[in-house]
Amino acid sequence: MNIDKLKEELKRMYSFDDLQTELPMRPSELAYRIKQNELERRAFELARVYISKEIEETMRQLEIIEKQVEKLYNFNKFLDSELKELEKINNNLRKMRKHLIAKEAIESENIVELASTVEKLKEMNLELLSKPTVDIEIDKINEWREKLLKYEPKPPEAEAEAHRGGEKKEEGGGEAGGGHTTGEHSEPHES
Amino acid sequence: MEVILQANILNHMKAKAIERLNKQQLLLQKNLDKFNHLLDSISSLRDEISQRYEKSVEDKLLLDELKDRIQELKNNIDRKLSKDLLEQYPI
Numbered sequence: 001m002n003i004d005k006l007k008e009e010l011k012r013m014y015s016f017d018d019l020q021t022e023l024p025m026r027p028s029e030l031a032y033r034i035k036q037n038e039l040e041r042r043a044f045e046l047a048r049v050y051i052s053k054e055i056e057e058t059m060r061q062l063e064i065i066e067k068q069v070e071k072l073y074n075f076n077k078f079l080d081s082e083l084k085e086l087e088k089i090n091n092n093l094r095k096m097r098k099h100l101i102a103k104e105a106i107e108s109e110n111i112v113e114l115a116s117t118v119e120k121l122k123e124m125n126l127e128l129l130s131k132p133t134v135d136i137e138i139d140k141i142n143e144w145r146e147k148l149l150k151y152e153p154k155p156p157e158a159e160a161e162a163h164r165g166g167e168k169k170e171e172g173g174g175e176a177g178g179g180h181t182t183g184e185h186s187e188p189h190e191s
Numbered sequence: 192m193e194v195i196l197q198a199n200i201l202n203h204m205k206a207k208a209i210e211r212l213n214k215q216q217l218l219l220q221k222n223l224d225k226f227n228h229l230l231d232s233i234s235s236l237r238d239e240i241s242q243r244y245e246k247s248v249e250d251k252l253l254l255d256e257l258k259d260r261i262q263e264l265k266n267n268i269d270r271k272l273s274k275d276l277l278e279q280y281p282i
Contacts (some may be wrong), residue, residue, distance in 0.1 A: 060203065076222055
């Protein structure tokens with residue numbers, strides 16, 4: 001039932017102005033009015049019951065809606081936290097992609113550089129192989145040989161001789177010739 | 192009258208609750224859109240990174256191959272030069 005209509009009805013029921021003005025009424029009219037009032041009272045009672053039921057239904061719906069709101073709120077909260085995690089993953093993946101792109105660029109440069117080196121070495125190799133002998137820079141070679149000669153190992157005898165001479169000098173006794181040099185090598189004297 | 196007032200209050204509460212429900216539903220839709228968008232983005236990024244990683248591995252193999260080749264060529268040149276040096280300056 002429409003609430004406004006019901007309000008109007010109630011207003012009309014509670015106003016006794018018309019009754020006061022119209023009194024005294026005829027019995028038939030009074031009976032009619034009583035009957036009418038009785039009907040209105042029953043209608044009102046029915047309306048009250050109906051509204052009570054409506055209220056119960058509305059409360060039930062309200063409860064359901066509140067539960068749904070709560071569920072949605074919790075789910076949204078959960079989604080929010082999940083979204084944050086996903087955003088983190090996304091950002092990390094973006095960083096990784098950036099890093100890989102930079103690495104790719106460096107590797108491409110290296111490949112180009114190494115490929116050109118290979119080409120140069122190939123040419124050099126072919127050139128060298130085509131010649132019977134290569135003209136080696138003599139000056140440089142001589143320089144290297146001189147350097148190498150300095151570090152050339154001496155024969156063992158010459159080395160031992162040089163070693164002995166050094167020891168004599170170290171003892172500094174002024175002995176010339178083949179005297180005993182160390183106690184270890186000298187034999188015991190017998191008188 | 193009390194019943195009508197109660198009904199009015201309840202209707203008002205229901206309207207407010209429905210408003211809140213709509214708000215949460217809108218938020219949910221928004222979050223779900225964002226979620227799907229992020230999932231798509233992550234999926235495409237993962238694919239791209241996977242491809243780039245494969246390419247990176249291939250590049251690494253190519254680099255190793257080139258390094259080996261360079262070493263081989265250098266060895267060839269060294270051998271040739273040593274041989275020639277020995278011929279010119281026998282020890």
